[in-house]
Amino acid sequence: MVTMLIFNDGNSNKFWEIKVAGKSHTVTYGKVGTVGAVKVKTFESEEACQKDADKLIRSKMKKGYVMANPSEQVMKESKMTDLEFWELLKISKQKGENEEEQLEWLINHLSKRPVKEIVMFDYYFNQNYLKSYTSDLWAAAYIIMGGASDDTFDYFRAWLLYQGKETYETVILDPEKIIPHLKVLEDEEDIPELEDLLSVASIAYEEKTGLEYDDYYDLYEKLTGDQNIVSEIELDWDEEDEVGLKKKFPALWVRYGENPLE
Missing domain, CATH: 2.20.140.10 (WGR domain)
Known part of the structure; x- marks a missing residue:
């Protein structure tokens, strides 16, 4: 009703x-x-x-x-769209010298916008993030970092999404296309993980309202209908099968199989 x-x-x-x-x-x-x-x-x-x-x-x-008269547009729809979501990520990367400063800017920016737009930012994040939950990408992460638990794979996917729409969608289709984007991490002896991106929206909501995560999640579910439930995927590779991993992603194996980022 x-x-x-x-x-x-x-x-x-x-x-x-x-x-x-x-x-x-x-x-x-x-x-x-x-x-x-x-x-x-x-x-x-x-x-x-x-x-x-x-x-x-x-x-x-x-x-x-x-x-209200049903024919009148009383309430403005949120202007947060999938395009706006990606644009905000792009802008945030120009707002600091490192990822910590960039995400701090993004949180601050979102906290100044209406609650609906914070929620919809998170909705578009989740819809895009889900696309990367694939067996192939998990195998790639496993090779790159010499292992990848559930949590590690989550943080890896967040890092990949933060590289931008074009890179993200390209690497999902062909994980070996990630190699050029890892060069900076190799030089800095860092790893491709960005756990903090997962909580940007909920932190922005807390800063704006003073309410905590449980309140945010309840609001998120009611406004979007998205319960953020991820089905288990069946891996088509075996972590003990080095020959199979080499065959699956030969370029990644040559570069990281014996010398993973860690």
Whole structure:
């Protein structure tokens, strides 16, 4: 159930929307023509949730709010798109001398934007990040670093995504195309991992609202419908089979098989 109300007394022009879904309701409110602020509340039962929503609607209408005209665009959609997501990553790489400073800028930038845009940044991150969860890329990471646990592979994929859309999508299709992008790490004796990128959005949300990760995840799920569940993949390679790994990615093996980044 969705109810959209507006209030206009000549001085204020505001909207208030509530969406009820199961045991939770999501309230979005703000000036007409903006994306608004968002709050999510969860109850012990669907009945309790609906009862609270009805109470809030009655309270708003007593204050002078009226039903919005369905044909009017009261609330602005978030301007965060997949294109904007990639552009922000590109800009962030110009905002510091190292990845720590760059991600600090990105968090600060996101924390100044509406909550919906923080959430949608994370949504596009997750949708793109999921594309790299492949058996071939895991084999490549294993060769490059001389081993790759679940967590190591996660951080490797985050680092790869941070290299930009073109590089990311190219390497997913052909993991050996990653070699030129590892040269800087070889020189610096570093490894291709970027764990901190995984939590950029949730930290930005916490800085903006003062609320913690559990609140953020609940809001993320309600706004996007994405439960961020990753299915297990079946590896088509064996870490004990060096011959098979050499055959799978000969160029990577020649470069890192006996001398991995670590």
